[in-house]
Structures are given as C-alpha cells and as structure tokens.
Amino acid sequence: MxxxxxxxxxxxxxxxxxxxxxxxxxxxxxxxxxxxxxSVTGGKDEAENKLFEEALEKATGLSITLEKVPSGYDxxxxxxxxxxxxxxxxxxxxxxxxxxxxxxAIADLTxxxxxxxxxxxNVSPDELDxxxxxxxxxxxxxxxEVFPLVxxxxxxxxxxxxxxxxxxxLDDYYNMLKQVKQYMETVEGRKPYYPFFVYMxxxxxxxxxFSSVGLRRGVFFDANGKKxxxxxDDAALPVWQWLRKLYAEGLMDPASFTxxxxxxxxxxxxxxxxxxxxxxxxxxxxxxxxxxxxxxxPDKVDVVGLPGIKGPDGVYMLEQGGASLWAIPSNAxxxxxxxxxxEYFATPEGGRLLSAxxxxxxxxxxxxxxxxxxxxxxxxxxxxxxFPISTKFxxxxxxxxxxxxxxxxxxxxxxxxxxxxxxYADGQLxxxxxxxxxxxxxxxxxxxxxxxxxAIKGAAAELRSKGIID
Amino acid sequence: MVSPDVGxxxxxxxxxxxxxxxxxxxxxxxxxxxxxxxxxxxILFIPxxxxxxxFTYYPFVRGLVMSFQENRLIGKRPFAGLSNYAKVxxxxxxxxxxxxxxxxxxxxxxxxxxxxxxxxxxxxxIRSSTxxxxxxxxAYIPYLFSWAVIGGVWALIFDIKGLVxxxxxxxxxEAVFFLAETSLARPLIIxxxxxxxxxxxxLLFSVAIVGIDPTLFEAAKIDGxxxxxxxxxxxxxxxxxxxKTIIVLLSIGVLTHFDEIYVMVNPANRRFIxxxxxxxxxxxxxxxxxxxxSAGATLVMIGTVLIATVMRRLTRYDEE
Numbered sequence: 001m002x003x004x005x006x007x008x009x010x011x012x013x014x015x016x017x018x019x020x021x022x023x024x025x026x027x028x029x030x031x032x033x034x035x036x037x038x039s040v041t042g043g044k045d046e047a048e049n050k051l052f053e054e055a056l057e058k059a060t061g062l063s064i065t066l067e068k069v070p071s072g073y074d075x076x077x078x079x080x081x082x083x084x085x086x087x088x089x090x091x092x093x094x095x096x097x098x099x100x101x102x103x104x105a106i107a108d109l110t111x112x113x114x115x116x117x118x119x120x121x122n123v124s125p126d127e128l129d130x131x132x133x134x135x136x137x138x139x140x141x142x143x144x145e146v147f148p149l150v151x152x153x154x155x156x157x158x159x160x161x162x163x164x165x166x167x168x169x170l171d172d173y174y175n176m177l178k179q180v181k182q183y184m185e186t187v188e189g190r191k192p193y194y195p196f197f198v199y200m201x202x203x204x205x206x207x208x209x210f211s212s213v214g215l216r217r218g219v220f221f222d223a224n225g226k227k228x229x230x231x232x233d234d235a236a237l238p239v240w241q242w243l244r245k246l247y248a249e250g251l252m253d254p255a256s257f258t259x260x261x262x263x264x265x266x267x268x269x270x271x272x273x274x275x276x277x278x279x280x281x282x283x284x285x286x287x288x289x290x291x292x293x294x295x296x297x298p299d300k301v302d303v304v305g306l307p308g309i310k311g312p313d314g315v316y317m318l319e320q321g322g323a324s325l326w327a328i329p330s331n332a333x334x335x336x337x338x339x340x341x342x343e344y345f346a347t348p349e350g351g352r353l354l355s356a357x358x359x360x361x362x363x364x365x366x367x368x369x370x371x372x373x374x375x376x377x378x379x380x381x382x383x384x385x386x387f388p389i390s391t392k393f394x395x396x397x398x399x400x401x402x403x404x405x406x407x408x409x410x411x412x413x414x415x416x417x418x419x420x421x422x423x424y425a426d427g428q429l430x431x432x433x434x435x436x437x438x439x440x441x442x443x444x445x446x447x448x449x450x451x452x453x454x455a456i457k458g459a460a461a462e463l464r465s466k467g468i469i470d
Numbered sequence: 471m472v473s474p475d476v477g478x479x480x481x482x483x484x485x486x487x488x489x490x491x492x493x494x495x496x497x498x499x500x501x502x503x504x505x506x507x508x509x510x511x512x513i514l515f516i517p518x519x520x521x522x523x524x525f526t527y528y529p530f531v532r533g534l535v536m537s538f539q540e541n542r543l544i545g546k547r548p549f550a551g552l553s554n555y556a557k558v559x560x561x562x563x564x565x566x567x568x569x570x571x572x573x574x575x576x577x578x579x580x581x582x583x584x585x586x587x588x589x590x591x592x593x594x595x596i597r598s599s600t601x602x603x604x605x606x607x608x609a610y611i612p613y614l615f616s617w618a619v620i621g622g623v624w625a626l627i628f629d630i631k632g633l634v635x636x637x638x639x640x641x642x643x644e645a646v647f648f649l650a651e652t653s654l655a656r657p658l659i660i661x662x663x664x665x666x667x668x669x670x671x672x673l674l675f676s677v678a679i680v681g682i683d684p685t686l687f688e689a690a691k692i693d694g695x696x697x698x699x700x701x702x703x704x705x706x707x708x709x710x711x712x713x714k715t716i717i718v719l720l721s722i723g724v725l726t727h728f729d730e731i732y733v734m735v736n737p738a739n740r741r742f743i744x745x746x747x748x749x750x751x752x753x754x755x756x757x758x759x760x761x762x763x764s765a766g767a768t769l770v771m772i773g774t775v776l777i778a779t780v781m782r783r784l785t786r787y788d789e790e
Contacts, residue, residue: 078758081543099758105544192631192645200737254630257650258736331544432752433563439737447650447738465562 032334034064036089036341037077040324041142041354041384042068051358052383059353060344062337081105086331088338091142094131094322098427101138106327107335109342110137118343122390130420131323133427139325140342143354143385146281147318147412147419150208150306153268153287155298156180156275169309170212170242173276177251180275194253195275196246197264202435203231203442205278208308209239211317218423219434219469226470227425231438232460240445240452247446257443269301270294280321281305281409282386285402297403305408307417316417323421351388355381356398370397430468437462530771537764547761554765558753564766566741567749568773574656574731574745575724578663582720585668587709590675591701606676609669617666621733624662625649655739662730671716678712679705714785721781725773746770 043049053066069076077090092100100106113119113128114137123141131139157164160183162176177195184193199205207217215230222228230236246252253274255263267273269287279287284305291301307316326345328338344350352370356363362376362383372381380386381398387409395401412419423429437459445455463469505512537554539547558564589609596602612620627633628648635645648654682705690700728747735743747770754763782788 075755078543078755078760082760096758100543103542103544103758105542254647254650257738258625258629329544430757432757436737436740440741443650443738447647449652 032063032337034062034089034334034337034341035087036064036066036338037080037087037091038066038068038384039073039091041091042066043358043383044379048358048361048379051361052353055353055358056341056344059349060337060340062340064341081329086333087329088332088334089326089341090329092139092325092327094325094421094424095431097131097139097323097325097327098133098424098429100327101133101136102427105330106138107330107332108136108138109140109328109339110135112339113137113140116339116343118346122346122348122392124391127323127389130320131325139323139327140339141346141389142324142326144387144389145321145323145421146387146409147320148205148207148278148280149284149318149408149411150276150308151268151279151284151287151303151408152276152306153272153274153301154304155300155302156184156272158302159183164304164306167306170209170238173309174242174246174251177246177276178249181251184275190273192250194250194255194273196251196256197253197259197267197274197277198243198256199259199261199264199278200257200439200443200446203438206231206239206243207317207319208278208306209242210236211307211311212309213239214311214313214317215239216317216420216423217319218421219425219429219463220423221425227428227468229434229438229460229463229469230423232456232463232469234456237452237456240442240456243442243446244448244452248448252446257447268303269296272300281412282402282405284408285405286380288403292403302404304404305411307411307414310416314416316411316414318412318417318419320419320421345385346389348388348390348393351385351390351393352397354383354385355388355393357381357383370399372399430466433466434463434468437466437468533764534768536760537768539761541759541761543758543760550761554761555769557762558765558769561753563744563753564746564749567744567746570656570743571725571727571745571747574659574663574727574743577656577660578667578727579717579720579724581660581664582667582671583713583716585664586671586716587675587713589668589672590679591705593672593676594679594705595697606669606673610673611669612666613670615666617729617733620662620666621730624658624734628658649734650736650738652739652742655742659727659730659734659743662734663727666730671720674716675709675712678709682708714787717785718778718781718787721777722774724777725770746773 043052049066049068053064056062056066057064073091074096077092077096080087081090090106092106097106101108119128119140127141127144128137131137131141152164154164157176157180160179162179167173167176180195181193184195185191203217210216210231213235215233215236217231219227219229243252247254253259253267255267261279264274264277265279265283265287268277268279269291284303287301287303288297291297291303307318310316326342328335328342332338345354356370356372357376357379359365361373362379362381363370363372365371387395411417424431441450441455441459441462444450444458445452450458460469536547538550538552539554540550541554542548593602593605593609596605615623625632629635630645630647630649632648634648638645646654648658686704686708687700690704695703725746727745728751731743731745731748732751735748746766750763750766750770754760754766
C-alpha cells in the first residue's frame with residue numbers, strides 16, 4: 001500500500017515534466033521573444049506602450065517585450081543586468097556605453113553596423129564617428145542629438161529696446177543683462193531680478209560662452225597623445241571672469257547653483273523670472289508652446305534661440321548632446337533579431353514611430369500626409385526621438401513645429417556654426433569626477449571665493465591629481 | 471510543573487556544545503529539545519528568518535564577494551583581490567567623505583540625543599494633557615515627512631528669495647545665499663536632521679518617562695524634593711536603559727547619512743557634505759562599478775560595526 005502511494009506521488013510529480021517535454025519536442029520553430037529594456041523610447045503610458053510594442057512587432061516581424069522604465073532608469077538597468085537578467089537590447093547613454101564596453105558587458109557591433117545597408121543609407125558617418133571607442137562601435141542610435149543654445153525671451157528684451165542681432169561679444173551680453181535687470185527692477189518693480197540662469201551642475205550650459213574663446217567642454221587628446229581639458233586652459237580666463245562679474249552684479253540667478261533644469265525652465269516661461277538661459281534647441285519651441293497654452297505667448301513670452309558668441313576663428317561652437325543609444329548585451333539570447341530592431345530605428349519608418357508615434361493612435365494618414373490626433377498632439381510628436389537619426393527622415397512630415405524651434409534647429413546647420421560633442425577622451429573620461437571638480441571650482445570663482453586665475457589653476461591641478469588630464 | 475528540559479542541574483554551567491563529565495545530555499541536545507518543545511514559536515520565526523536571509527544576508531554576502539571582484543556587470547567577474555579596496559582607500563574623495571560623515575554623524579548624534587532628552591523633559595512638565603499631546607505630535611510630525619519633502623521645505627525657507635531672507639530684508643539686512651554658502655553647508659544639513667528627528671527620539675524618551683513608577687515621585691514629594699531634584703534623581707536615572715538604546719541606535723547611523731545629503735547637495739556645498747554613502751552611490755552605482763561600490767559599502771559597514779561596538783562598550787549596553 002505504502003509503495004503504491006509513493007509510486008503515485010512520484011508519477012504525479014513527474015507528469016507535468018513529461019507532458020512539457022512531449023509538448024516542446026513538437027515545437028519545431030520556437031518563437032523568439034525579444035526582450036528590450038527602454039528608458040525614454042516607447043509609449044507614453046502602459047496602454048500606449050503596448051501599442052508601441054505591437055507596432056514594432058508588426059514592423060520587424062519579431063515577438064517583442066518592451067519594458068519601459070518611467071523613472072530611475074540607470075538604477076533599474078544596473079539592478080537588472082547585475083542580477084543576471086537577460087535582455088536582447090538595452091537603451092543607454094554615451095557614458096554608459098563606454099563603461100559597459102570597457103567591462104565587456106555589450107557586444108561589439110562594428111562589423112554589423114559597417115556592413116549594414118540600412119546604416120549606410122540612413123546614418124551619417126560623422127554621427128557614427130562620434131560614438132566610436134578606440135575605433136569600434138558598440139551601439140546603434142536611438143535618435144539624432146541636437147544641441148543647447150542661448151535662449152532669450154524677446155518679449156522682454158523688446159520692451160527694453162534691445163536688438164538681439166547686435167549681441168556679438170561677452171560685453172554685449174553683459175550690457176543686455178544689465179539693461180534688463182534695471183528695467184525689470186525699476187519699471188516692473190520685480191526686485192531683485194536675476195536675468196540669467198545657467199545650470200552649474202555638470203557645467204553643462206556654458207558652451208555658447210566658452211565659444212567666445214574657442215574652447216570646448218570635456219577632455220581631449222593633444223597631438224602628443226596627452227589628455228587636456230580646454231576649460232582650464234589659460235585662454236578660458238575671460239569667460240570665468242565674465243561669469244564672476246555677472247554674479248557679483250546680480251545678473252546671474254543664485255539658483256543656478258542649487259536649482260534643477262525644471263526650475264530654470266519654469267523661470268523662463270512660467271514666471272519670466274529670467275530673460276536668458278542655455279537650453280536645448282527643442283526647448284525654444286517648448287517654452288513658446290507652453291506659454292501659448294498659458295495664454296502668454298507672444299506678449300510675455302517669445303523665446304528665440306541664439307548661437308552665442310563667435311570664437312577667434314570666426315565660428316560659433318555649440319555642443320551636441322551625448323548620444324542616446326541601443327546596445328546588445330553580451331549575454332543576449334537573440335543578437336541578430338536585436339540588431340534588426342537597431343536597424344529599424346535608423347530607417348525613416350522607424351523614425352516615424354519614434355517621433356510621431358503609433359498610426360491610428362497618435363496620427364492617421366490622409367492623402368499621404370500625417371494628421372495628428374489629439375492624443376498625438378498631447379504626446380508632442382516624441383516617442384523617444386523627436387529628431388530621428390535617419391538622414392532620409394523629413395521633419396516636415398511631422399507638420400507644424402512649435403514656434404521658434406525650426407529656427408533654433410536651423411542654427412546648427414549654418415556654415416559658421418560647429419556642433420560637436422564634448423570631449424570624452426575616447427571613453428576614458430570619468431565624467432562624474434570631471435563635472436564635480438569643474439563645477440566646484442567654477443562655483444567658488446563665480447561666487448567670489450577665489451580669483452578666476454586661481455580657480456583655473458586649482459581645477460587643473462585637481463583634474464591632474466585624479467588622472468583626468470595629463 | 472517544572473519542565474524536565476528547563477534548568478536541568480547537570481547542564482546548568484555547561485558552555486555551548488560542551489559535555490558534562492560522564493553525562494549524556496549536551497547543551498546542543500538541550501537546545502534541540504527546547505526547540506522541539508516550543509516548535510510552534512520557532513515556526514513563527516521562520517518568515518522573519520527567511521526574510522533576513524533573502525533580503526539582508528544574501529545581498530550582504532553577494533556584495534562582499536563582489537567587493538573582491540572586477541567591475542563587470544555581465545558575465546563572470548574575475549577575482550580582483552583587494553584592488554577595489556585599495557582604489558577606494560587611495561581616493562582623496564573617500565577620505566573627505568569619511569571626515570564629512572563623522573562630523574555630520576557625530577554632531578547629529580549628540581544633538582539628537584541632548585535635544586530630544588530636553589524636549590521630552592520639557593513636554594513631561596506640561597500639566598495640560600491636551601497641550602502635552604499636541605506639542606508631542608507637532609514635534610513628531612516632521613519625522614513622517616520624506617527627505618525630499620523636507621529638502622523642499624528647507625529650500626523654501628533658506629532660498630535667496632525664501633522666508634529667512636525675507637525676514638532679513640525686512641530688517642534691512644543683505645540676503646544670504648544659505649543653500650550654497652560653504653560655511654553653512656554642514657550646519658544646514660545637521661539642522662535639517664535635528665528638525666526632522668528630535669521629535670521622534672523625544673517620543674521614545676517620553677514613553678520611558680511615562681513608565682516610571684509614580685510612587686517614586688510621591689515619595690520624593692513627601693521628602694520635600696524639588697521638581698529639578700526629581701528630574702535629576704528619579705527621571706534621568708530611570709531613563710538609563712532608553713538612553714543606552716538610543717545612543718546605540720544613533721551610533722549605527724553615524725556613517726549612513728544619505729537621503730538628506732542627496733536632496734541638498736549642489737556644486738558649492740558638495741565637498742563639505744558629501745558623505746560615505748553618497749560617495750558609494752556616485753562612484754559605484756552611477757558609474758556602474760559594482761566592485762568599487764561594494765568595497766566602499768563594506769568599509770562603511772565595518773566602520774559602523776566598530777562605532778556601534780565602541781558605543782556599546784562605553785555605555786555598558788549589555789550590563790543591567
């Protein structure tokens with residue numbers, strides 16, 4: 001009796017295993033489930049993300065699970081990969097690409113990309129060169145990066161009687177800010193008024209001003225293969241001194257040191273607490289669009305983009321944003337299928353999904369033209385890539401753009417404007433340390449705690465002591 | 471009825487695992503018997519033990535192992551010896567964060583303890599029960615706020631256009647940029663912690679005060695002791711157990727300040743308030759260097775154990 005019970009129990013335990021084994025032997029072509037971990041790319045909410053996933057499946061013929069992480073992406077990425085979860089495709093930024101590549105966590109895609117007809121036909125080789133690490137490519141593009149530039153609220157400067165086309169030097173900008181401050185404090189009674197906000201964390205928005213001395217943010221290699229940081233070059237002194245002067249005279253918002261970009265943006269369009277900042281070209285339009293919704297455009301808010309200041313060699317230097325990318329983890333189960341998604345995102349059709357969104361939800365096609373639904377308009381024609389990477393993608397298909405954005409984007413295409421990324425020292429730069437050191441010394445200088453020349457020397461010495469420069 | 475397992479005379483003085491001369495019952499066997507006898511209670515422990523194993527000890531062991539491995543997110547992580555520890559210890563930023571952590575942690579500890587005790591004693595002196603409870607609640611409420619909310623509140627108060635500067639302006643004083651003023655960086659962080667936590671620790675003291683035998687006060691009154699004498703001779707000595715617990719609890723937190731730093735750090739004050747856990751977070755987590763982060767975290771843990779052990783000894787925590 002006892003034996004029979006034991007036999008039955010063992011049989012009951014083994015039955016599901018045997019059935020599963022029998023079932024799997026009948027599956028001749030297992031479905032490839034492609035797992036994608038995404039940050040900004042996808043639907044705006046869970047329901048739309050499902051539709052995005054389906055649209056991507058339809059376009060690629062793959063079975064895809066797209067996990068979109070709404071916030072805290074870096075930590076989620078770290079936790080999931082560190083815990084051994086397997087993904088076929090992951091979203092990452094340029095710094096993460098360097099880190100992951102140096103740890104062997106992502107696959108070398110050089111051969112795949114260089115032999116891809118889709119990439120050859122759609123992606124500029126210049127863009128690819130910007131993400132090479134020791135000549136190799138470890139990721140494909142999510143979108144085309146734009147650049148921050150000077151954004152000025154013309155509605156205020158017009159009241160003061162300032163001609164923005166005549167702002168050519170650091171002194172011109174200083175005088176403009178001074179006039180605006182005086183006007184706002186005396187005529188409009190908004191005292192104290194700090195007209196300029198520059199986001200000091202990461203010393204991120206300073207490129208239009210360092211353009212005046214022809215220097216770029218980050219770390220580069222010189223002709224002898226030594227690493228150097230242009231912002232701590234002696235030639236940078238006039239810009240450090242200029243920033244210090246702005247703060248001393250109440251022209252720079254003290255919140256520049258403590259606030260976030262959200263604070264800066266609200267001050268620009270919502271409360272008009274500032275008249276000038278540096279922000280993405282797309283934000284020129286977003287400022288105006290937000291103001292339009294609030295009923296303050298163009299009387300109180302009419303933001304225009306400016307290229308900053310020409311350098312000694314006659315060009316404006318603007319900084320292209322760090323690339324947002326797709327990489328294939330080294331433990332991916334389906335790297336071929338994952339690469340086909342990377343290729344799809346580089347096509348005009350993929351670009352349309354990443355920008356306009358999902359056909360039938362965000363837009364409908366009428367007479368060959370996109371007609372945006374209310375949902376589509378609310379989603380701002382951005383599902384991960386407001387500016388797709390494909391050179392064949394026609395931005396005009398997205399219809400009317402936000403006021404001012406077309407002009408701001410056009411600045412980057414001017415012959416006298418050079419848009420280039422910051423110096424990553426071929427992926428060797430420890431960005432966190434560079435940002436911390438630079439923002440510390442700049443803050444001390446601007447707030448008047450050390451002289452500009454001493455701050456430059458101090459920053460250079462600290463960068464050198466940490467091996468960031470040679 | 472006395473259990474035959476409890477207090478067996480032949481086992482009374484045995485050390486763990488030792489055997490009585492010629493006896494057959496070891497301490498282990500005795501423990502096992504006890505466990506069998508109270509198995510229902512031990513079964514109740516299982517979820518807690520599992521929870522601790524899965525969510526505390528397993529990650530801890532994984533982290534410890536990782537601290538001796540190369541920084542690799544995926545795949546096998548080769549053994550790296552002590553190189554992660556060497557990197558962390560040689561980093562001047564790590565040393566600076568030790569200094570910051572100790573200054574902020576120790577000052578916090580002293581202020582939390584002293585101010586909470588004073589607050590509890592003062593609350594205890596309030597005769598009106600409604601008033602006493604109201605003040606206790608008001609003092610405790612900040613502890614319920616998240617650090618993000620408290621950071622926002624303090625930013626509003628101390629911003630260049632905030633409440634304090636508005637008051638200074640009213641009296642014709644120049645505005646002070648509190649949030650980025652380097653000399654005020656640590657006092658602000660410490661002040662935030664005090665504002666948030668003193669009410670909580672005062673509540674712990676208050677609970678202990680309420681538990682003091684009222685006949686002691688009656689006897690003291692009859693003997694003509696003043697209120698101050700009663701506080702000195704009855705209340706404070708009666709609180710010694712609670713004091714020890716709070717001191718040990720606070721000492722465990724000396725090196726683990728993070729949230730308040732995270733919400734208040736900016737380019738100007740970073741070097742004065744960047745603590746060990748912020749260092750671990752920024753160097754390890756944000757840069758995806760798990761080996762380095764684990765080495766830093768392990769050192770923080772060792773430091774915490776050391777501080778807590780010293781404080782246990784100093785307070786004679788384990789003595790009656």
